[in-house]
Amino acid sequence: MTQSSPILQASGLSCIRDDRVLFSELTFTLNVGQVLLLEGKNGSGKTSLLRILCGFREPDAGQICWCGECISDSQYYADMAYIGHLDGIKKELTVFENLSVALALGRPGQYPLSDALVRVQLSGYEDVLVQALSAGQKRRLSLARLLVTQNRLWILDEPFTSLDKQGIKLTEILMTEHTASGGLIVLTSHHDLNLPAVDVQRIHLS
Amino acid sequence: MSLTHAFFAILRRDLILALRRRSEIANPLLFFVLVITLFPLGIGARPQLLQAIAPGIIWVSALLAAMLSLDSLFRSDFDDGSLEQILLSSHPISVLILGKIVAHWLVTGLPLILIAPLLAVFLGMPQPAIGVLLLTLLLGTPVLSLIGAIGVALTVGLRRGGMILSLLVLPLYVPVLIFAGNAVEMAGNGLPVTAQINILIAILLLTLVLAPWPTAAALKMSMS
Numbered sequence: 291m292t293q294s295s296p297i298l299q300a301s302g303l304s305c306i307r308d309d310r311v312l313f314s315e316l317t318f319t320l321n322v323g324q325v326l327l328l329e330g331k332n333g334s335g336k337t338s339l340l341r342i343l344c345g346f347r348e349p350d351a352g353q354i355c356w357c358g359e360c361i362s363d364s365q366y367y368a369d370m371a372y373i374g375h376l377d378g379i380k381k382e383l384t385v386f387e388n389l390s391v392a393l394a395l396g397r398p399g400q401y402p403l404s405d406a407l408v409r410v411q412l413s414g415y416e417d418v419l420v421q422a423l424s425a426g427q428k429r430r431l432s433l434a435r436l437l438v439t440q441n442r443l444w445i446l447d448e449p450f451t452s453l454d455k456q457g458i459k460l461t462e463i464l465m466t467e468h469t470a471s472g473g474l475i476v477l478t479s480h481h482d483l484n485l486p487a488v489d490v491q492r493i494h495l496s
Numbered sequence: 497m498s499l500t501h502a503f504f505a506i507l508r509r510d511l512i513l514a515l516r517r518r519s520e521i522a523n524p525l526l527f528f529v530l531v532i533t534l535f536p537l538g539i540g541a542r543p544q545l546l547q548a549i550a551p552g553i554i555w556v557s558a559l560l561a562a563m564l565s566l567d568s569l570f571r572s573d574f575d576d577g578s579l580e581q582i583l584l585s586s587h588p589i590s591v592l593i594l595g596k597i598v599a600h601w602l603v604t605g606l607p608l609i610l611i612a613p614l615l616a617v618f619l620g621m622p623q624p625a626i627g628v629l630l631l632t633l634l635l636g637t638p639v640l641s642l643i644g645a646i647g648v649a650l651t652v653g654l655r656r657g658g659m660i661l662s663l664l665v666l667p668l669y670v671p672v673l674i675f676a677g678n679a680v681e682m683a684g685n686g687l688p689v690t691a692q693i694n695i696l697i698a699i700l701l702l703t704l705v706l707a708p709w710p711t712a713a714a715l716k717m718s719m720s
Contacts, residue, residue, distance in 0.1 A: 344584060346719040368586035376577025382516040383509065394505030395585040395592070 297322055298343075298443060298474060302352035305338050312338055313495050316352070323469045325488050326476045330495035336478040337375070339495070340447050343476060344372050356443075368397065371441040373432045373449060381421035385412060385431055388420060389438055396439030400471075406437040410460065425452040433461060436468075444468060446477040502587045503595045510599030513572075524565040525607045531557040532615045543620050550619035551629065551680035558608050558633060559669055562640035563662060565604040569596065569645055570652045570715065579652075583716060590708035593715070597645050597708070605637035621684065628683035628693075632676035635696040642707040643668045649714035672699060 297320060304314035312335030320326050328336045341347045343354060345361060356366040379388050389403050407413045410430040420428060429452055436444055444465075450458050462484055465475055469488050483490060514520055535553050539546055573579040573596075582592055612633055616626045647665035651657030679692035 341720070344580075346580070346583075346716070348720070365586075367584060370584070372580065372584055374577055374580060376575075376580065378577035378581040380509070380513060380572075380576065380578055382513050387509070387512065391505055391509050392581065394502045395581060395587065397586070 297357055298476070299355040299358075300343075300352065301355075303339070303342065303349045303354070304351040305335055305342060305347070306350045307335075307338065314351070316493070318491065318493060320474050320476065320491070322472050322474065323489060324474060325465065325469060325483075325485060325490045326474075327483055327490055327492045328476070328478045328495060329492055334495040336495055337447055340372075340374070340445055340476065340478065343445055344370075369441055370443040370445060371396070371436050371439060372445045372447075373436070374447045377428050377432050378435075379420050379428055379431055382419065384417050384419055385423070386416040388431065389434060392435040393438050396441065399438050399440040401437045403438055406434040409437055409464070410434045411456075426454055426457055429453050430457060430460075433464060437464070442473050444473065444475045444477070446475065446479075448478055448480070450479055450481040499587050499591055502585065503591055506582070506592050506595035507599045510596055511602065514599070514603040520565070520568050521603050521607060524561040524604045525611065527564055528557050528561040528608050529611060529615065531560070532619070536619070547620040547622075547684075550616065550621045551625070551677050551684070553619065554612060554615060554629060555632075555636075555673055555677045555680070558612075558637065559640065559673055561608060562604065562637060562644060563665065563669075565600070566641075566644040566648050566661065566665070567658065569600050569641075569648045571648075574652045574718070579715065580719065583712075583719060589712040589715070593645070593649075593712050594708045597641050597711075600645075601638050601641040605633075605641055608637060609633045621680075624686065625680050625684035628689055629680045631693060632679050632696060635693070635700050636672045636676045639672050639696075639700050639703050640669060642703040645711045646707055646714060649711045649718060651718075652715070653718035672696070675699075 299319050301317045303316040305312040316339070318326065328339060330336055338347065342349045354361050356364045356369065383391075385407065386403065389406070393403065401409060404413065404416070407416065410433050412427060412430055412434065415423070415427070420431065423431065429449070433449075449461055453461065458481065466485055466487055469475060532553060536546055570579060573582070583589055585592060609630060612629060613626055616629055621629065644665050647661050650664065651661045654660065675692045675695050679689040679696070682692070683689050
């Protein structure tokens with residue numbers, strides 16, 4: 291896996307927030323099948339880095355390249371998916387309606403909607419309004435969004451929040467499968483990541 | 497999925513959301529009706545005066561009702577993260593945003609047009625003027641949504657953006673108000689209104705083409 295050409299490349303990234311330097315001269319390369327785990331205490335800039343990777347924030351210095359091209363000029367947005375602190379799920383819509391919108395915004399992925407719901411153990415909830423779901427079930431629904439759309443890079447901000455043990459295990463299985471099929475993952479987590487079969491890079495922000 | 501599919505998915509999503517939160521439709525409409533019904537009470541028994549200022553009353557009320565409804569355009573999507581997902585789509589964001597604006601107009605602008613004839617009769621507006629009033633509303637209210645979207649996109653990230661929003665958007669609404677109000681008034685006096693209607697059509701087409709871009713750009717800025 292390590293022989294393949296680098297896909298996500300960040301060089302010399304720095305982020306300054308309210309005159310505080312969160313990180314500077316951050317350089318990393320992520321290849322096919324690799325996971326990048328961002329560690330650090332609260333307020334160390336993990337989420338800021340993820341938002342920079344999503345293009346929501348401009349880095350104060352440095353640049354990010356996807357397949358050798360700057361992210362704004364490349365196919366980047368067709369290849370990536372992001373789950374942030376906010377679920378991005380409408381609580382007035384049903385589970386099925388939420389996933390259909392996600393599908394319409396992206397490209398159809400490896401799972402049809404119903405299969406993705408089976409995968410995240412939400413089958414039978416298709417016509418339930420999301421406001422009736424628990425916090426953990428909402429998290430599972432946002433995981434299903436990753437499955438129904440085609441994307442190579444997953445950017446996950448604290449994906450294990452509010453998931454039960456089973457849900458955490460499920461997420462880890464999905465992440466392993468994703469990397470095995472040539473995907474890349476960047477994530478932050480306070481939970482100990484248990485991915486034995488995956489090449490995990492760690493960056494500690496302080 | 498194709499771009500048209502994505503456009504209609506967003507449009508459909510916003511219409512379903514509006515149906516499930518009815519107060520969003522009801523509030524601007526109720527405001528519109530209330531303001532207009534209060535004018536005759538405030539002015540007193542002077543039907544001539546009322547008839548003379550009817551175009552202005554209806555248009556100013558429509559404008560304020562549109563302003564009142566603007567905040568709902570992006571607020572809930574911003575708060576629950578759906579907007580992030582829309583901005584990360586590989587489709588052109590301006591087209592997706594246009595879908596949201598069209599849905600917003602269908603939900604807040606169209607009901608005003610449907611109820612306006614009744615209120616026009618109520619204010620004693622002459623028959624030919626009512627037709628022109630509907631035409632100006634049909635051409636003008638989409639402009640209010642389109643221009644308003646730019647303002648909301650710029651202020652959605654601020655905690656108290658309401659005041660700035662009015663200051664940003666109201667001056668841009670003024671041309672629509674002037675030409676539409678003038679057209680209805682002239683029609684009431686039996687004069688031709690082609691020029692005003694043409695200008696309104698031009699404003700509509702111009703904003704339809706140009707407004708989604710700055711809106712999308714402003715939303716990206718609001719995200720950071």
